[in-house]
Amino acid sequence: MSEFVLEANNLTKRYGNFLAVDHLNLAIREGEVFGLLGPNGAGKTTTILMLLGLTEPTEGQVRVLGFDPARQPLSVKARTGYMPDQVGFYDDLTARENLTYIARLNGIPYREIERRVDAALERVKLTEVAHQRVGTFSRGMRQRLGLADVLIKEPRLIIMDEPTQGLDPELAREFLGLIRGLKEDGITILLSSHLLHQVQAVCDRVGLFNRGRMALQGTVAELARQVLGGAYRIQIQADGPAEKLSDALQRIPQVIQAHHAGANRFEVEARDDLRAEAAEAVVKAGGRLLSLNVEQQSLDEIYARYFEEAKHAAA
Amino acid sequence: MRLLERFTSTSGREGSPWTGLSAVFLKEMADHLTGARMRILEILILVTALGSVYTALNDIVSGGSQEFLYLRLFTTAQEPLPSLVGFLGFLVPLIAIALAFDAVNSEFNRRTLSRILAQPVYRDAFLFGKFLACLATLAVVFSAIWLLVFGIGILRLGVPPTAEETGRALMFLFATIFYAGIWAALALLFSIVFRSPATAALASLAVWLFFTAFWDIVAGLLVPVLGPKQILTIGDMLALGELELALARISPTTLYGEIAVILLQPVVRSLGLVLPIQLDRALLGSPLPLGQSLIMIWPHLTGLVAVTILLFALGYVLFQRQEIRA
Ligand SMILES: Nc1ncnc2c1ncn2[C@@H]1O[C@H](COP(=O)(O)OP(=O)(O)OP(=O)(O)O)[C@@H](O)[C@H]1O
Ligand SMILES: [Mg+2]
Numbered sequence: 001m002s003e004f005v006l007e008a009n010n011l012t013k014r015y016g017n018f019l020a021v022d023h024l025n026l027a028i029r030e031g032e033v034f035g036l037l038g039p040n041g042a043g044k045t046t047t048i049l050m051l052l053g054l055t056e057p058t059e060g061q062v063r064v065l066g067f068d069p070a071r072q073p074l075s076v077k078a079r080t081g082y083m084p085d086q087v088g089f090y091d092d093l094t095a096r097e098n099l100t101y102i103a104r105l106n107g108i109p110y111r112e113i114e115r116r117v118d119a120a121l122e123r124v125k126l127t128e129v130a131h132q133r134v135g136t137f138s139r140g141m142r143q144r145l146g147l148a149d150v151l152i153k154e155p156r157l158i159i160m161d162e163p164t165q166g167l168d169p170e171l172a173r174e175f176l177g178l179i180r181g182l183k184e185d186g187i188t189i190l191l192s193s194h195l196l197h198q199v200q201a202v203c204d205r206v207g208l209f210n211r212g213r214m215a216l217q218g219t220v221a222e223l224a225r226q227v228l229g230g231a232y233r234i235q236i237q238a239d240g241p242a243e244k245l246s247d248a249l250q251r252i253p254q255v256i257q258a259h260h261a262g263a264n265r266f267e268v269e270a271r272d273d274l275r276a277e278a279a280e281a282v283v284k285a286g287g288r289l290l291s292l293n294v295e296q297q298s299l300d301e302i303y304a305r306y307f308e309e310a311k312h313a314a315a
Numbered sequence: 316m317r318l319l320e321r322f323t324s325t326s327g328r329e330g331s332p333w334t335g336l337s338a339v340f341l342k343e344m345a346d347h348l349t350g351a352r353m354r355i356l357e358i359l360i361l362v363t364a365l366g367s368v369y370t371a372l373n374d375i376v377s378g379g380s381q382e383f384l385y386l387r388l389f390t391t392a393q394e395p396l397p398s399l400v401g402f403l404g405f406l407v408p409l410i411a412i413a414l415a416f417d418a419v420n421s422e423f424n425r426r427t428l429s430r431i432l433a434q435p436v437y438r439d440a441f442l443f444g445k446f447l448a449c450l451a452t453l454a455v456v457f458s459a460i461w462l463l464v465f466g467i468g469i470l471r472l473g474v475p476p477t478a479e480e481t482g483r484a485l486m487f488l489f490a491t492i493f494y495a496g497i498w499a500a501l502a503l504l505f506s507i508v509f510r511s512p513a514t515a516a517l518a519s520l521a522v523w524l525f526f527t528a529f530w531d532i533v534a535g536l537l538v539p540v541l542g543p544k545q546i547l548t549i550g551d552m553l554a555l556g557e558l559e560l561a562l563a564r565i566s567p568t569t570l571y572g573e574i575a576v577i578l579l580q581p582v583v584r585s586l587g588l589v590l591p592i593q594l595d596r597a598l599l600g601s602p603l604p605l606g607q608s609l610i611m612i613w614p615h616l617t618g619l620v621a622v623t624i625l626l627f628a629l630g631y632v633l634f635q636r637q638e639i640r641a
Contacts, residue, residue: 045640052433055638074330074435082433088426104338105434149430 004063005030005157005188006051011060013046013212020046022212023060028190033183035199036192037303038209044192045085047209048161051190052082065156078106081150085161085192087142091135095126095145098134099152106153120148124178140171147178158182160191164198176202196299206299210310220299225271227302227309233295234268234278240287248285252277264290328437335436339444340451347414347452356410357456363406364460365467367392367399372471382602385468385476386483386579399464400575404568405527407453407491411498412519414452417512418445418503419634424510429639439631442503446627449499454492461488482605487578490612493619494571498523500626507634526566534562567622570615577612581605 004027011024021043028034036044049055051062053069053076062068067075089098096117103113121127124144129137137145143163150158163179164172172195179202182189193199199206200220208216208223216223238245242260249258249268254277256269268278275292282289347353371391375384392398419442422428432438461484465476476484501522505515542558543551563569576583581602603611 049638049640054429054432072329073437074334077433078435080433082430084426084429084433086426087430088428089430090425090427101338101342102430102434104341105335105431105436107334107338107435146430153434 003030004028005032005065006190007061007063008047008051009061011047011050011062012058013043013050013055014058019212021050021057024212024214026207026214026217028188030188031183031186032205033179033189033191033203035203035206036190036209037194037196037199037206037299038192039194039307042209043212044209045161048082048159048190048192051159052076052080054082078153079156081153081155081158083146083150083158083160083163085165087146087149089134089137089142089145092133094131094133095121095137095148096130098145099149102149103152108153116152116154120151123151123181124148139166140168143167143171143175144178147175155187157188157190160189162193163191164193164195172198196303200299208303208306210307215306215310220302223299223302227306232270232273234270234275235291235293235295236266236268236278236282237264237290237292238266238282238287239264239290240282240285244285245282245287248281249278252281330435332437333440333443335434336440336444336447339436339441340448343418343445343448344451347448348455352413353452356413360406360410360456360460361463363402364399364463367396367402368464368467370396371398372467375472383480383483383579383581384472384474385465385480386581388464388468389484389487390575390579400579403491404571404575407457407495407571408498408523408527408568410456411449411453411495412502412516412523414449415446415499415502416506416516416519418449419506420510420512420515421506423639424512432639438634442507442627442631442634446499446503449503450492450496453495453499457488457491457495461485479605483578483581483608486605486609486612487575490571490574490578490616490619493616493623494567494574496623497567497619497626500623500630504626504630504633507630507637527568530566530568531563534559534565537562564615564618567619570618574612574615577603577608581608 006026006028008024008026011021011026012019013021024043024047026047036047038044046055050057051064051069053062053073056070062070064076065079069076089095090101093101099117099120100113103116108116118127121130124147126141126144126148129141134142134145143166147163150160160179164175167175176198179189179191183202191199191203203220205217205219206223207214216226218226236249246258246260246266249255249266252258252268252270252274254271254274256271258266258268261267268274273294275294279289279292368388370393371388374391374393375387389399392401419428422431431441465484469475498519502515502519505518506512509515509518538555538559541562542555546552546555564573583603
């Protein structure tokens with residue numbers, strides 16, 4: 001078996017003339033949490049469906065846990081958990097009955113079923129409402145039940161399509177905590193989302209999706225370097241001659257760009273954390289340093305900047 | 316080419332094709348038997364069965380032939396009520412359709428379908444499990460009616476049914492289940508084609524109405540078009556008769572009606588035209604043995620089963636190709 005839990009090569013899906021997914025390459029390592037990011041209609045769901053063999057790729061190959069979803073669908077589905085973007089349950093059955101049905105479909109031995117259902121419900125903290133009809137569940141409870149449903153088969157790989165969609169911030173944070181817990185258990189996770197700070201909070205690597213293409217791929221820091229040019233952005237407040245100060249900042253080696261951002265504020269983009277050098281430069285140029293901050297790279301910014309550029313490029 | 320590939324790849328696929336079948340079957344069966352829909356159908360069928368058997372009993376007790384009393388419970392009609400068989404002819408399709416018209420599309424609309432198909436189950440096992448559960452539910456309901464009819468018979472007639480009567484009634488029970496199978500398969504097919512259960516139900520009912528009410532008219536219009544242009548010889552006559560019969564038998568309702576006649580009215584020895592040469596064999600009055608009756612309806616039964624399989628296979632092919640988004 002290769003080192004990758006999930007591999008896609010030149011994965012393509014066409015709907016008529018429309019290219020929903022365009023020669024996608026993706027490789028996810030064991031134990032990794034990978035985030036698929038992209039605007040609506042980028043092709044995230046389509047990609048996930050192809051990875052699971054729920055829809056046929058027009059072109060390209062997929063290997064999931066070493067199996068081909070088209071030829072060995074049962075092996076893939078027995079080991080992979082899938083949580084669709086809108087999880088549905090049989091509303092007139094209880095939470096426990098819903099999970100039991102899934103366990104039966106997975107051919108889990110009779111004596112084992114109860115233990116697994118209990119464990120899954122416990123994990124998502126739904127034990128108290130196990131005997132309640134799912135029709136009475138709130139959105140958050142359903143979403144957690146969706147996760148329990150995936151855990152029943154004790155998967156090695158979990159694929160989640162927008163798992164935190166429709167959850168309030170509190171619940172979303174809780175849900176992300178659950179996902180982190182799964183990662184600690186060594187489960188590989190692929191999730192799609194457009195809630196960037198959440199993706200940033202749990203994912204080891206992210207892939208930026210745009211119009212069916214995987215535009216960028218890597219850790220958040222790597223993406224920042226590619227999109228924002230510099231990995232570090234330093235905000236400086238200093239009194240003094242603006243021209244002179246920004247010139248001095250610009251001259252520091254490793255600085256990509258420095259500019260005057262109005263009033264007494266300056267911005268420096270750098271390849272490294274140059275706070276000390278920047279402070280020195282300001283003082284030497286006769287400025288009075290008021291504050292100095294290095295900004296954490298946020299995926300939001302990468303995302304916004306990338307799509308802004310993509311739009312310009314297209315225009 | 317792609318289709319061929321698909322078929323070869325399905326034949327060479329891994330694991331048993333029926334993985335998960337029993338899980339689907341049991342779940343669906345439980346749903347059917349506990350559902351409110353089932354309660355309504357039970358009441359409906361109970362009322363009609365009791366009504367028609369009651370009137371038949373009045374007729375039987377007041378005289379007439381003493382042969383095949385139990386079968387006459389099924390076939391005796393008395394104004395204004397049709398016989399139980401008459402009722403079954405149009406109730407059975409309705410019940411079958413009612414059980415299957417939302418089999419697949421309701422799962423789609425509840426968004427459970429993608430979750431189920433992400434489990435290690437083939438789509439055909441899923442579909443077949445649903446179909447079998449429908450058939451089994453129908454079998455349970457019909458068996459209950461049959462038992463009810465026989466029970467009332469024993470209480471009111473005072474004589475036990477003969478072995479032949481029981482055998483014939485049992486065969487008719489099987490035929491009824493097969494007949495229901497066609498309509499269940501049709502409704503299942505429409506539940507795959509149409510995303511809205513209401514549309515699927517309407518489409519199934521349209522087909523049912525077409526065959527029960529309009530097919531005779533259509534067949535009547537087709538006979539002069541397809542049949543011999545002139546009737547000169549007895550051969551032409553026969554050909555015309557055969558054509559009429561063949562066209563009429565395209566409708567499952569006709570097939571079921573003929574099966575009912577052969578099985579439940581053993582004195583009827585032939586269907587369609589009877590030539591003078593055959594008359595001694597087709598002589599009215601002396602009932603046909605059960606074995607002979609079975610031989611006569613064998614083509615009908617295989618026809619019903621074949622159409623059911625065809626409809627199911629069509630549904631399977633369409634379902635296999637469907638992309639399940641949420
Ligand atoms: N059956 C279909 N026929 C034609 N086009 C389709 C079909 N299914 C999806 N598409 C198109 O493919 C594109 C990708 O859709 P997809 O659902 O994968 O996007 P997504 O990234 O999941 O978006 P979202 O964030 O809104 O869920 C969309 O533009 C959509 O219109
Ligand atoms: Mg989507």
